[in-house]
Amino acid sequence: METLDQIGYGFAVALAPENLLFVFIGVLAGTVIGMLPGLGPMSAIALMIPIAFGMDPTTAIIMLAGVYYGAVFGGSTSSILLNAPGISGTVATSFDGYPMARQGKAGKALAIAAIASFAGGTVGVVLLMLIAPWLAKFAVSFGPADYFSLMILGLTAVVSLGGKNLTKGLIAAVVGVVISLVGIDSQTATMRFTFGVPELFEGVQFLIVALGVFALAEVFAMLARRGSGGGDGAITSLRLNRREVRTLSAPTARGSLLGFFVGVLPGAGATIASFMAYSTEKRLARDGATFGRGNIKGVAAPESANNAAAVGSFVPLLTLGVPGSGTTAILLGALLVLGVQPGPLMLSERPDVFWGVVASMYVGNLVLLVLNLPLIPLFAKVLKTPRAVLLPLVVVFCMVGVYGLSFTTFDLWLLLGFGVLGYVMRQNGFPAAPLILGLILGGLMEKSMRQALQISDGAWSTFLTSPFSVALLALAVLAPVGPLLARLRRGPAAPSDASGPEAGDGAPDGGPGGRPDAGRPESSGNSGGPAGGGEHTTAEGR
Amino acid sequence: MFRTLAARLSAPVSVGASLVLLATGCGSGGGAGDSDGGAWAPEKPIEMVAPAATGGGWDTLARTSSRVLEKNDLVDQPIQVVNKPGGGGAVGWAYVAGAAEPTRLFVTSPPITLVPLTSESGHSHEDFTPISRLMTEYMVYVVPADSPLKSMGDLVDKLKEDPSSLSVAGGSAPGSMDHVAFAGAMNAAGIDPKGLKYVPYDGGGEALTQTVGGHVDASVIGASEAAGLVESGDLRALAVSAPERTDTLPEVPTLREEGVDYTYDLWRGVMGPGDMTDAQVAYYEKAYKRMLEQKQWKSEAKKLGWETSYMDSDEFGSFLDKSSEDAEKLLGEIGLQKGQG
Numbered sequence: 038m039e040t041l042d043q044i045g046y047g048f049a050v051a052l053a054p055e056n057l058l059f060v061f062i063g064v065l066a067g068t069v070i071g072m073l074p075g076l077g078p079m080s081a082i083a084l085m086i087p088i089a090f091g092m093d094p095t096t097a098i099i100m101l102a103g104v105y106y107g108a109v110f111g112g113s114t115s116s117i118l119l120n121a122p123g124i125s126g127t128v129a130t131s132f133d134g135y136p137m138a139r140q141g142k143a144g145k146a147l148a149i150a151a152i153a154s155f156a157g158g159t160v161g162v163v164l165l166m167l168i169a170p171w172l173a174k175f176a177v178s179f180g181p182a183d184y185f186s187l188m189i190l191g192l193t194a195v196v197s198l199g200g201k202n203l204t205k206g207l208i209a210a211v212v213g214v215v216i217s218l219v220g221i222d223s224q225t226a227t228m229r230f231t232f233g234v235p236e237l238f239e240g241v242q243f244l245i246v247a248l249g250v251f252a253l254a255e256v257f258a259m260l261a262r263r264g265s266g267g268g269d270g271a272i273t274s275l276r277l278n279r280r281e282v283r284t285l286s287a288p289t290a291r292g293s294l295l296g297f298f299v300g301v302l303p304g305a306g307a308t309i310a311s312f313m314a315y316s317t318e319k320r321l322a323r324d325g326a327t328f329g330r331g332n333i334k335g336v337a338a339p340e341s342a343n344n345a346a347a348v349g350s351f352v353p354l355l356t357l358g359v360p361g362s363g364t365t366a367i368l369l370g371a372l373l374v375l376g377v378q379p380g381p382l383m384l385s386e387r388p389d390v391f392w393g394v395v396a397s398m399y400v401g402n403l404v405l406l407v408l409n410l411p412l413i414p415l416f417a418k419v420l421k422t423p424r425a426v427l428l429p430l431v432v433v434f435c436m437v438g439v440y441g442l443s444f445t446t447f448d449l450w451l452l453l454g455f456g457v458l459g460y461v462m463r464q465n466g467f468p469a470a471p472l473i474l475g476l477i478l479g480g481l482m483e484k485s486m487r488q489a490l491q492i493s494d495g496a497w498s499t500f501l502t503s504p505f506s507v508a509l510l511a512l513a514v515l516a517p518v519g520p521l522l523a524r525l526r527r528g529p530a531a532p533s534d535a536s537g538p539e540a541g542d543g544a545p546d547g548g549p550g551g552r553p554d555a556g557r558p559e560s561s562g563n564s565g566g567p568a569g570g571g572e573h574t575t576a577e578g579r
Numbered sequence: 580m581f582r583t584l585a586a587r588l589s590a591p592v593s594v595g596a597s598l599v600l601l602a603t604g605c606g607s608g609g610g611a612g613d614s615d616g617g618a619w620a621p622e623k624p625i626e627m628v629a630p631a632a633t634g635g636g637w638d639t640l641a642r643t644s645s646r647v648l649e650k651n652d653l654v655d656q657p658i659q660v661v662n663k664p665g666g667g668g669a670v671g672w673a674y675v676a677g678a679a680e681p682t683r684l685f686v687t688s689p690p691i692t693l694v695p696l697t698s699e700s701g702h703s704h705e706d707f708t709p710i711s712r713l714m715t716e717y718m719v720y721v722v723p724a725d726s727p728l729k730s731m732g733d734l735v736d737k738l739k740e741d742p743s744s745l746s747v748a749g750g751s752a753p754g755s756m757d758h759v760a761f762a763g764a765m766n767a768a769g770i771d772p773k774g775l776k777y778v779p780y781d782g783g784g785e786a787l788t789q790t791v792g793g794h795v796d797a798s799v800i801g802a803s804e805a806a807g808l809v810e811s812g813d814l815r816a817l818a819v820s821a822p823e824r825t826d827t828l829p830e831v832p833t834l835r836e837e838g839v840d841y842t843y844d845l846w847r848g849v850m851g852p853g854d855m856t857d858a859q860v861a862y863y864e865k866a867y868k869r870m871l872e873q874k875q876w877k878s879e880a881k882k883l884g885w886e887t888s889y890m891d892s893d894e895f896g897s898f899l900d901k902s903s904e905d906a907e908k909l910l911g912e913i914g915l916q917k918g919q920g
Contacts, residue, residue: 177792235669358807359784380807492746
């Protein structure tokens, strides 16, 4: 009862005209900043902090939370439109969002992203309100062994992201893991693969790789095609028909729940959540084969997951005073300067801030939807930009984003290098998604494995004594079985179990469907084109 | 006026800052070179380098101090905060050492004496001019609330039996602050620091959640970071590394009270490039000394859990020499020093 009063009080705080205005400003600013590749929530919040300093602490954090959601959504926009993920959490969105845009369905993809983000955020906030104290226990219950097993489970997604050729997918994933090893080894402070270059001491920034192998490689590919191919950039209706809504509701719900709980774990976060949601849906879907070619479920799942994870990452911050991600670390700094000490005592000492923030998350999500739906046609016009203008702009944005991370030209060369790598990979049928996955998960996996072994004095049984770890490892073993069996049934020569984001460059709607049993009608309405069996026309014109 | 405003608005945005930098950097020729004697004042905007990304301790110090200096007109030029992350500070240090501009300073803390010992940073504290040490924080040694270890004495006894019987977490890499604060204290208590089991995490936050969850037996963390969880009863604090009880955790005894003769300062200060003139050093020294007296500084520092511990350039210099020697000795005993196995 008391809690209800407090929630009501929270909404009263969040809906005060001044706070409403600032949540609006925050969301708008966040969206615009987040749309620029390379400028994610961290830069967006850092940019807004000086403005926040002059404000009442509650208003300030409400605005900053709005910036956070806005930036997460803005990142999806550039992922979908330009294949240039602004932040790591939206990489998975580009797998199907960009093909949709190429098929002239940019408006629909953005609308799905906005709605799924809203749903994910809302589910997250409701869970946060209901079970925050219990969640704090969940957040601390994961030890290094459990993190390791979670990463293993995440890596099994390679099987579904791997594209036509599983071997090439695995090779790409291994390269990703190898890249994640560059830098100072966190357990012994040994330099690995740095060649004495100080810029490499702290490893290769994820964003450089992502922008290189996705955005820059895409630019190279377009140049090589000399402007042929690609969607016409027409903006179809934003509206989803009833069947699409029905198709999307389950993936969105699952993505939201998965995203939230992964987001609660410190250190895991939106990126891992969105990848896991994507590969889960791909496995569950009857039309899983069309993932990677503009399946609407492939947009909804990661988008709901990354927004739910953004909310989830507030749990350790608000209940333990511990930032679970780089972004919440900056928020924590801002809160401290504003005189608010988040932590276990925040709920009793500053209920106005606590519930004000929680309620404003809800309001922020709503504002995000209301603000962005009408703006989508405007965003999608980007695709109408003549290619001669658009391509240089994408290159400029990538460079600005990367340079803004570190201010070294060294990173720009790295960006170019990864762009070339990405281009060579796609020319030879190596999917880029597993590389990114290996890069994201590799570092965390290695770190938690070594922490776990250090604590257990080197006993490997530590991975089998924690119930979480056992459950996750079991899932990791079982998860790839289905897709692998399907592969075997089709025989080794069988094609196209989705081919990652680079699939279907300029392919006419609906490439080949892949699995014979995938020919269900539901896939036709949304992924475009009938999901016919066989493997005729993959437009291999690239 | 416009330039000041522009600098202030764009300072937090990395991109913006660099653009302003380009615009202003080409203009004036810098104010270096004046021989000693007369007073010196910067002729172009001051660059305050945080050798880390936004949001961390160095960044917070750079931004907070710059804001207070500017607001109270303690410097004659606007200050731009520039983030140069990488190499545990090495990239930022190389940036300052490379230009030798008297208007390019950086914020610093124990890593300036530690990183050069364990990695190929290329620069050490001796390559820079100490300007002022500003304030300090202390470390706290914590265990989960349900731990059988009730006091620092229990922890020491247990580790005396077997140095590797407890896993102790910290938020920084082996050979850096948290590890040194832990190994140094145990060394002082007569335990072989080489046998200790230190588990490094990415940042104090991760180490804290792991401790609350009971995945490690204890952790060594900045006192202000752990204060919330200690007050709420999720963690038990055994001791702080301060010479006297702290404002942050007044109920927690010091290591000395618990019979371990050791203190560890998580100090923070400001340094400049190697070849600064006395007049230049004096200019900044005065500005920072006055900054510490400002009401605004005092209230911000209080919120952040910083305790003033001012040292002028000379004192700071000899302090750095001493810390570096101590660290070298300790890391040598742990076996972490550069070139060792």
